[in-house]
Amino acid sequence: MDIKPFYSCLFFLFILLSCQDKKDEARNDFFIIQGEAQGSTYSIKYIATEEIVVKSQIDSLLKVFDLSLSTYRSDSKITKLNAGDSTIIVDDLFVETFRASNQIYQETDGLFDPTIGVLINAYGFGPSKKHQNLSQKEVDSLLQYVGFSKVKLESDLTISKQYSQTYFDFNAIAQGYSVDVVVDFLKAKGIKNAIVEIGGELVAIGSNTIDHKKWVVGIDDPLQELDQRKLIVTIGIENLGMATSGNYRKVITDSITGEKFVHIINPKTGKREKNNILSATVLAPKCIMADGYATAFMLMSLEDIQAFSEKHADLYIMILYADDKNQLQQFTTANFSKLIL
Numbered sequence: 001m002d003i004k005p006f007y008s009c010l011f012f013l014f015i016l017l018s019c020q021d022k023k024d025e026a027r028n029d030f031f032i033i034q035g036e037a038q039g040s041t042y043s044i045k046y047i048a049t050e051e052i053v054v055k056s057q058i059d060s061l062l063k064v065f066d067l068s069l070s071t072y073r074s075d076s077k078i079t080k081l082n083a084g085d086s087t088i089i090v091d092d093l094f095v096e097t098f099r100a101s102n103q104i105y106q107e108t109d110g111l112f113d114p115t116i117g118v119l120i121n122a123y124g125f126g127p128s129k130k131h132q133n134l135s136q137k138e139v140d141s142l143l144q145y146v147g148f149s150k151v152k153l154e155s156d157l158t159i160s161k162q163y164s165q166t167y168f169d170f171n172a173i174a175q176g177y178s179v180d181v182v183v184d185f186l187k188a189k190g191i192k193n194a195i196v197e198i199g200g201e202l203v204a205i206g207s208n209t210i211d212h213k214k215w216v217v218g219i220d221d222p223l224q225e226l227d228q229r230k231l232i233v234t235i236g237i238e239n240l241g242m243a244t245s246g247n248y249r250k251v252i253t254d255s256i257t258g259e260k261f262v263h264i265i266n267p268k269t270g271k272r273e274k275n276n277i278l279s280a281t282v283l284a285p286k287c288i289m290a291d292g293y294a295t296a297f298m299l300m301s302l303e304d305i306q307a308f309s310e311k312h313a314d315l316y317i318m319i320l321y322a323d324d325k326n327q328l329q330q331f332t333t334a335n336f337s338k339l340i341l
Contacts, residue, residue, distance in 0.1 A: 033053065033054070033058055047193040058185075062198075070174075077091065088159070090159060097173060097174055097177055103289075108308075110148070111266070112172070116267040117167030118167040121167065122138070123272065146267050172245075176241065176243045177291070179197070183196050187205065192206045193205065214237055216341065222328075236339060237283065240316070242281065244281040275300075276321045277319060277321050278322060279319075279320045280298055283315070302321055316336040317333045319331040
């Protein structure tokens with residue numbers, strides 16, 4: 001008997017079973033990273049066959065981000081710029097934020113304006129958190145320093161300001177951008193399916209391939225109490241960034257009178273303006289843009305938002321607003337409606 005074919009078949013069977021065992025061992029799984037950043041929290045869930053990215057890498061990445069754009073760090077580039085250091089060479093993170101901000105500033109006719117920082121600080125919404133009421137004269141005196149057209153990114157990557165008092169505050173767009181930065185890092189590591197959330201802003205890439213569905217995200221009810229979690233709707237998304245802006249998120253309550261102030265300030269008038277727009281949720285290819293647009297929509301009328309949406313088909317928009325009877329209503333673009341589960 002020729003035993004060579006027998007052993008050949010046995011060897012082939014062994015290789016086949018070994019490959020099957022390795023295939024089983026290489027099953028995809030969820031990997032979760034959570035931590036604190038930017039005065040809030042972050043959460044990352046990615047799908048892989050093994051742990052590719054760890055918490056220390058994310059923390060280091062977000063620290064670099066804060067060293068560029070955080071007004072709450074005394075050693076950041078933006079803080080030094082705000083203090084009047086015109087020699088600062090800004091990095092790619094600052095440049096990208098600056099350019100995205102300028103685009104949204106132009107598109108919203110100045111309703112989105114990161115040079116509003118001097119007013120944010122004066123009202124007590126900045127790092128000092130020292131609330132004060134401003135007279136019209138005080139508002140007018142500060143408004144001269146507001147205007148993104150009064151600052152310029154120079155070719156040598158320095159920033160020139162028409163007025164040294166102009167104060168950058170990118171908080172209405174930087175958090176969204178930080179999500180994009182983390183997502184780009186995950187992609188560079190070969191991760192194709194993940195969801196990243198920082199302080200409520202998020203990006204979903206790929207899909208939930210383990211449960212065979214899109215990433216599912218809930219949108220909060222803007223009228224809920226702070227200690228509640230009530231959802232208006234859930235949506236399924238892939239390869240989109242999402243940001244929500246709303247009056248219920250960041251308010252200052254006067255410790256004596258109990259009066260509450262919204263966190264949206266109109267950069268054109270310098271005043272804290274109330275609007276029947278209670279929250280704006282925007283999805284876009286990049287979270288940096290979703291974040292900026294969501295902030296601007298809080299200052300627009302519903303009619304203006306609807307007109308704006310017709311010119312920006314790449315935006316998925318949901319607006320929650322109070323009608324004349326103070327009842328909660330919603331406006332959604334057609335593409336957003338298709339995301340609802």
